[in-house]
Amino acid sequence: xxxxxxxxxxxxxxxxxxxxxxxxxxxxxxxxxxxxxxxxxxxxxxxxxxxxxxxxxxxxxxxxxxxxxxxxxxxxxxxxxxxxxxxxxxxxxxxxxxxxxxxxxxxxxxxxxxxxxxxxxxxxxxxxxxxxxxxxxxxxxxxxxxxxxxxxxxxxxxxxxxxxxxxxxxxxxxxxxxxxxxxxxxxxxxxxxxxxxxxxxxxxxxxxxxxxxxxxxxxxxxxxxxxxxxxxxxxxxxxxxxxxxxxxxxxxxxxxxxxxxxxxxxxxxxxxxxxxxxxxxxxxxxxxxxxxxxxxxxxxxxxxxxxxxxxxxxxxxxxxxxxxxxxxxxxxxxxxxxxxxxxxxxxxxxxxxxxxxxxxxxxxxxxxxxxxxxxxxxxxxxxxxxxxxxxxxxxxxxxxxxxxxxxxxxxxxxxxxxxxxxxxxxxxxxxxxxxxxxxxxxxxxxxxxxxxxxxxxxxxxxxxxxxxxxxxxxxxxxxxxxxxxxxxxxxxxxxxxxxxxxxxxxxxxxxxxxxxxxxxxxxxxxxxxxxxxxxxxxxxxxxxxxxxxxxxxxxxxxxxxxxxxxxxxxxxxxxxxxxxxxxxxxxxxxxxxxxxxxxxxxxxxxxxxxxxxxxxxxxxxxxxxxxxx
Amino acid sequence: xxxxxxxxxxxxxxxxxxxxxxxxxxxxxxxxxxxxxxxxxxxxxxxxxxxxxxxxxxxxxxxxxxxxxxxxxxxxxxxxxxxxxxxxxxxxxxxxxxxxxxxxxxxxxxxxxxxxxxxxxxxxxxxxxxxxxxxxxxxxxxxxxxxxxxxxxxxxxx
Numbered sequence: 001x002x003x004x005x006x007x008x009x010x011x012x013x014x015x016x017x018x019x020x021x022x023x024x025x026x027x028x029x030x031x032x033x034x035x036x037x038x039x040x041x042x043x044x045x046x047x048x049x050x051x052x053x054x055x056x057x058x059x060x061x062x063x064x065x066x067x068x069x070x071x072x073x074x075x076x077x078x079x080x081x082x083x084x085x086x087x088x089x090x091x092x093x094x095x096x097x098x099x100x101x102x103x104x105x106x107x108x109x110x111x112x113x114x115x116x117x118x119x120x121x122x123x124x125x126x127x128x129x130x131x132x133x134x135x136x137x138x139x140x141x142x143x144x145x146x147x148x149x150x151x152x153x154x155x156x157x158x159x160x161x162x163x164x165x166x167x168x169x170x171x172x173x174x175x176x177x178x179x180x181x182x183x184x185x186x187x188x189x190x191x192x193x194x195x196x197x198x199x200x201x202x203x204x205x206x207x208x209x210x211x212x213x214x215x216x217x218x219x220x221x222x223x224x225x226x227x228x229x230x231x232x233x234x235x236x237x238x239x240x241x242x243x244x245x246x247x248x249x250x251x252x253x254x255x256x257x258x259x260x261x262x263x264x265x266x267x268x269x270x271x272x273x274x275x276x277x278x279x280x281x282x283x284x285x286x287x288x289x290x291x292x293x294x295x296x297x298x299x300x301x302x303x304x305x306x307x308x309x310x311x312x313x314x315x316x317x318x319x320x321x322x323x324x325x326x327x328x329x330x331x332x333x334x335x336x337x338x339x340x341x342x343x344x345x346x347x348x349x350x351x352x353x354x355x356x357x358x359x360x361x362x363x364x365x366x367x368x369x370x371x372x373x374x375x376x377x378x379x380x381x382x383x384x385x386x387x388x389x390x391x392x393x394x395x396x397x398x399x400x401x402x403x404x405x406x407x408x409x410x411x412x413x414x415x416x417x418x419x420x421x422x423x424x425x426x427x428x429x430x431x432x433x434x435x436x437x438x439x440x441x442x443x444x445x446x447x448x449x450x451x452x453x454x455x456x457x458x459x460x461x462x463x464x465x466x467x468x469x470x471x472x473x474x475x476x477x478x479x480x481x482x483x484x485x486x487x488x489x490x491x492x493x494x495x496x497x498x499x500x501x502x503x504x505x506x507x508x509x510x511x512x513x514x515x516x517x518x519x520x521x522x523x524x525x526x527x528x529x530x531x532x533x534x535x536x537x538x539x540x541x542x543x544x545x546x547x548x549x550x551x552x553x554x555x556x557x558x559x560x561x562x563x564x565x566x567x568x569x570x571x572x573x574x575x576x577x578x579x580x581x582x583x584x585x586x587x588x589x590x591x592x593x594x595x596x597x598x599x600x601x602x603x604x605x606x607x608x609x610x611x612x613x614x615x616x617x618x619x620x621x622x623x624x625x626x627x628x629x
Numbered sequence: 630x631x632x633x634x635x636x637x638x639x640x641x642x643x644x645x646x647x648x649x650x651x652x653x654x655x656x657x658x659x660x661x662x663x664x665x666x667x668x669x670x671x672x673x674x675x676x677x678x679x680x681x682x683x684x685x686x687x688x689x690x691x692x693x694x695x696x697x698x699x700x701x702x703x704x705x706x707x708x709x710x711x712x713x714x715x716x717x718x719x720x721x722x723x724x725x726x727x728x729x730x731x732x733x734x735x736x737x738x739x740x741x742x743x744x745x746x747x748x749x750x751x752x753x754x755x756x757x758x759x760x761x762x763x764x765x766x767x768x769x770x771x772x773x774x775x776x777x778x779x780x781x782x783x784x785x786x787x
Binding site for chain 1: 653654655656657658659661662685689692693696697698699700714715716717718719720721725728729732752753754755756757758759760761763768770771772776
């Protein structure tokens, strides 16, 4: 690989990369983790074989790209330049795609998106995409993340070249400050201010870190950026290092993301070979080196001081932050730590200017934000929208509303430190400040939609249980307070709730927020507080009426068979793991409640035309006659 | 590579891993991750060897090995089945998926089947949220397999 020794070399490479794709058909196949789970690899193999067979291999470029976002309908194949978007592509579909689209320019209609009686050919016209503003993810469906020249062909590293040749470090910091770029990991701290503090710290040795420890369950924005556009993050980091005066940097990537790790390592290796990383970058006096540190599975490691401990090879326990990382961080040196998405925004701001960046967003939150729109929503996937887009627009216009026509109940944002927002607040614009006022937070971008089949007490219990496991145990309020909350919530969901439990939960919440050491502890009660705020009646139903209105909490539900409807087909009995269901063939079956483990297999097994199995919300409401009849 | 689980990472191989990181103490977690990846668990003799080579007190190695979830101090099965318990998977039925797998294998969380074929683990999020509930067998992901699917999938592993 040729090493660039000047910005001019880079420019020439950009032109030749752009030229090489001119006039050639590009088949861009999503190969992010989501699509790989949907068998995108066999599709790729079939594509290569089929193109070879048709003698068309030279005429087209086949790219395995990062996440296209519409994960639910993967594997996704987009044909450029027409931008024809085929969804849920299976290996069997490939021969037809090659024969029709590649060789004749015709469409394969059955693989196109259809909605409300309309057929959509272009990816960007599909409602899931047309309501988005994809800036950070702009090239995710176009670029091969394993090929640095592809990134260069889309103006990659142009911002770095510009900065090294034409701007002083202070000018770079001023541009980021003027853009008002706030940290995308959830804190929302102004990145430019952090950069400046680190730059101004006295110690000449400084570090920059990419926080890729995306621990919030239900969030995969950073995974997709690292998988699909690792060079954007790397370019942002190098620019930051130049502005801050750092000579070494680290990527911290959680071990649950093997593909993100592979693609990042490859990006670093290629950037080094091209002279865009290492000594005398692009022939300038600036040198900068990067290492990758793999996480070992600890949610608290995403906290900045804990993350720094982990890179030093120690357990990831947070420490008090009376001294900031920007003054004394990694190995005691001034350290600037930003989230993956924050770094990925940097090259865009430098290339297009702070004014361009500020043109999108709200008063206090500029630019776009990536969200993982998941849960009980019709179209799950990764979406990027301007700050200030309302929850309703995201869930209904982009996400297509609630799955299977059920009713919306809440949307959970901000990960385990966030909260649940009810229908009444769906028109709230999403930015750093508005969601905090509702008792939740934007966080890093997880957005989990829940319908009426979710029990809010169970959801709160789920998060607190998660935090109990993840609390490092260093400080007492967090260690003991969270454990006590779990005990109470388990009691409530098991039908053993007592009067006074709610008040006790609220007391612990105050204690945690005031006395815990780090963000994990101080925000640990948020899931409980926000569900109490908006869904108090569900807590009361569990405690006083001993029912679970959503029919989730096992101790408060029972499965029964309607003797009138049951045709005795035996489908349920065959699958019942505890042999709790008995009955003669073609006669009504019954469930022995003493043996039943409430796994729900019978409900799924009962043929739709009979609908004989039902879930009821409390054992106490099941008449004795039905239980034993 | 079924042999890898039978045989422990020999001390030579551990030395080679440590040398890759220049023998630096700060590489402790990375070294343990690499050994874990090869052996699927961390044996006591591996921990002792790492401690002496990196010149880190054994209790500190033990502290790291027990703090992070990726490490196992017990021998694991030839294949790891990881059920995602992330929020998105939770609201789409991961507890029921977990029960299904657990019943099929006859083991609880963190445990290994008697024949040493599978270990059943949970994880808090694999980032496959749009396809939830999801499980992974080694590095292959499966979206909400039914009881019948599971039988078919599991039979492909030795």
